Amino acid sequence: VLSSDERRKTLEYEIFIQTLEDISKELPRIERTAKGVSMLDALISLALVSLEENYTRPELTDDNTIELVDARHPVLSKIKGYNKYVPNDITLDTEDTQIMIVTGPNMAGKSTLMRMTAHIVILAQMGSFVPASKARIGIVDRVFTRVGASDFLSRGLSTFMVEMVEVGTILKKATRRSLILLDEVGRGTSTFDGISIAWAIAEDIHDRIRARTIFATHYHELTDLSLTKPRIKNFSVSVHEFNKEIIFLYKLVPGGTSLSYGIQVAGLAGIPEEVINRAYEILKNLMEAEFDDIGRPRLSKSEKRKDTSQLSLFHTNTRNEILDEIDAIDINSLTPLEALNFLSKLKDRLKQKR
Ligand SMILES: Nc1ncnc2c1ncn2[C@@H]1O[C@H](COP(=O)(O)OP(=O)(O)O)[C@@H](O)[C@H]1O
Ligand SMILES: [Mg+2]
Structure with missing residues (x-):
């Protein structure tokens, strides 16, 4: 009994090894097929979402503009539903509106606006249709972002340190063809420090790098940058105040705002x-x-x-x-x-x- 059991095991092992060898010979073919299927899967997904969500074919150009009309955040607009999402227009170039300073209270939609822009640029350069009614995109060499409050405390870095390391990289690597998105840079430190750093960063991007940039901030002081720098323009995400309460309109409008509504938002938060x-x-x-x-x-x-x-x-x-x-x-x-x-x-x- 023992020996027949051993023989069975040996035989099983031999067959197993043989099968592995047979498969490994076909490995390149299997890999090519898997790649093909996944590519097809991705393309079909893009085609489907373009159809379902009414995407538009972007025009890719060689100049340094980004022009989006009725643009939407691909994920949020799907979650919220077509009717509840407020579309926005974005115009960026390296001649007139190079840096958009976007002010507005917390929860007004600043981060969403910036992420939307990045998503659309990347989708377009992937060859996909994009969630907008019109999109002209001057090809971008890299998208640089400093967004979110993800901290790396586990790696022993404070939030502010991470923020500054990332911005440092951006200032070193970005070119005139890049797209830079800065979300609340300077927030990690005291107000005056924060404003000063943010101000100097914006000046450097304006004077030296000249990359298309959206800078969302709750430091309304930064709106004064547009007084001295010709290619810096102010925008804000509009809110409506009604009986000490605020209603978010999510619409990007020209001009800065100095109102932060922090206390109202705190009230809304309970x-x-x-x-x-x-x-x-x-x-x-x-x-x-x-x-x-x-x-x-x-x-x-x-x-x-x-x-x-x-x-x-x-x-x-x-x-x-x-x-x-x-x-x-x-x-x-x-x-x-x-x-x-x-x-x-x-x-x-x-x-x-x-
Ligand atoms: N265009 C929009 N249309 C509808 N809802 C929006 C829009 N933009 C943002 N929101 C809603 O507002 C919330 C806060 O947006 P967010 O971009 O994080 O604001 P901020 O960065 O100004 O604090 C989002 O989670 C979303 O639910
Ligand atoms: Mg935000």
Whole structure:
């Protein structure tokens, strides 16, 4: 029994090896077939989606323009449905509108707009039809993107570091034929740092690289770039304000916006009403620039000064510590919510020592 079992196993193994050899002889043919089938699969998918979603044949040109009419994000417009997606027009070139600065509140559709542009350019250069009613695309040598907040903390890099490494690469590698998409560059650091870096990057792309660029930002300060740089143009994604609420229209319009509607968006996101109202109060103080004794904006309304002569030594120490902490915070990198948390912690500590 044992020997017949062994013979069976040996035989089985021999047949197995023989089969492998037979197959491997045909490997190139099998690979060619697989390639052919996958290519066919991809082409049929593109043909089908072009038909179903009413895509258009792009015109590829040798000049440095990108002109899209009624362009849509291929994935989002499918998810949202044809009627709910708002199409947009994009015109970029290296003579007149080289850099589009797109401002608008969070959730207004800035990132979608940029990704849409990249998708359409890549689809067109693949040989596909594209989701737009008209598309003229001056061939792009590379698409450079700095988008999303994907952080590489596991690799030991902070979000800001990753952002700067990527932008560094873009500035080194991009050419006049490239398409550059920058989404909220500078967000990873304090406001003033962020604005300064973003500003300098935009200037370099304008003056030296001259690549077609879309730069989405919530730093409305960057809209001033268009005052000094002829090929930088401002756009914004429109929203409609109604009874302290905002309605997103998703339509790209010429001109910048200085409104960020951050608090309204926070409200939409479900932050409790008391917190939202308090945030409005703080915002009002900041806008009215109520300053403290040494010229910093106050986050809370100034209370009438209390007589401090009767405070215990202990109490005074706490107050001094608190003053030091206030001195140490960087207002520029603080969100209103963080400011609020900070304030409430300080108040708690004052209460405890009372
Ligand atoms: N053109 C559009 N039509 C309809 N909905 C849109 C459009 N653009 C964006 N949206 C919706 O708005 C959401 C936020 O868009 P996003 O581009 O991330 O905004 P932002 O980058 O300005 O914060 C998207 O997830 C999508 O649901
Ligand atoms: Mg965005």
